[in-house]
Amino acid sequence: MKRKMKIHLDYLHLNGFIADTIDNFATQGHIIQNHRNEIKIFEYQKNKFVVKSFKKITIANRIIYKFLRKSKARRSYENALRLLDLKIGTPFPVAYVEESSGLFLKNSYFISCFVEHETTDKHLIESSDVPFLEAMGAFLFNLHKKEVFHYDLHTSNILTTKDSKGKIDFCLVDINRLKFKKPTKQRRVKNLNRLSLPFDQYSILISKYAEMAEFDVFSFAHKQLYQRKKYQIFRQIKSLFKDLYKKSGNCNK
Structure with a gap:
């Protein structure tokens, strides 16, 4: 198998260390997530590193990622560098690794520095303080202002960190699906739809966002909530069809 680092x-x-980590990824490291992808923490010389293994690559994508499109690991690495250039928080990118065999991409890995953090979803479960939600709204406005759109935007992909003075900052992860586009109002609305927050929290966040964007707060909030409801219905229908497809597949076995 050919390896590119x-x-x-x-x-x-x-x-x-990176080569050894990839060689022993299956048997070593501390697992922090193992769903669609597998994420582990490895330690080296008293430093912690996060290694993300992108799994479930379809046969078509094995060829596409080999010749036509950048792998998710490479996109994560390059997007992280671009975010840091834009002064947007994200764990520092250490490396990406691609393993291929013949015409196929077999595996890809993204390695970054570990950041002490808390996810925003955990913070908001424990506390719904208005200043935090307004700060989050300001962070998202700043993302869009800098032409950054996260197409897997949800609260577990926004980390919170604290500086030496205790000030809360925000940090993006799972960034292989970033797009860099002009921030039209329609794009802003669609991107904010992806956040799953209770109505009261969501209202505080988008009100702050609208204020910073100098939009009419009532008009923007009304449009945002309407589009959010449509998006939620779409997701529910999509989930229903997936469940029906799985059940029909099991019945045919």
């Missing part, structure tokens, strides 16, 4: 200049000294 792209390592950030600041971390070239970790070449051996």
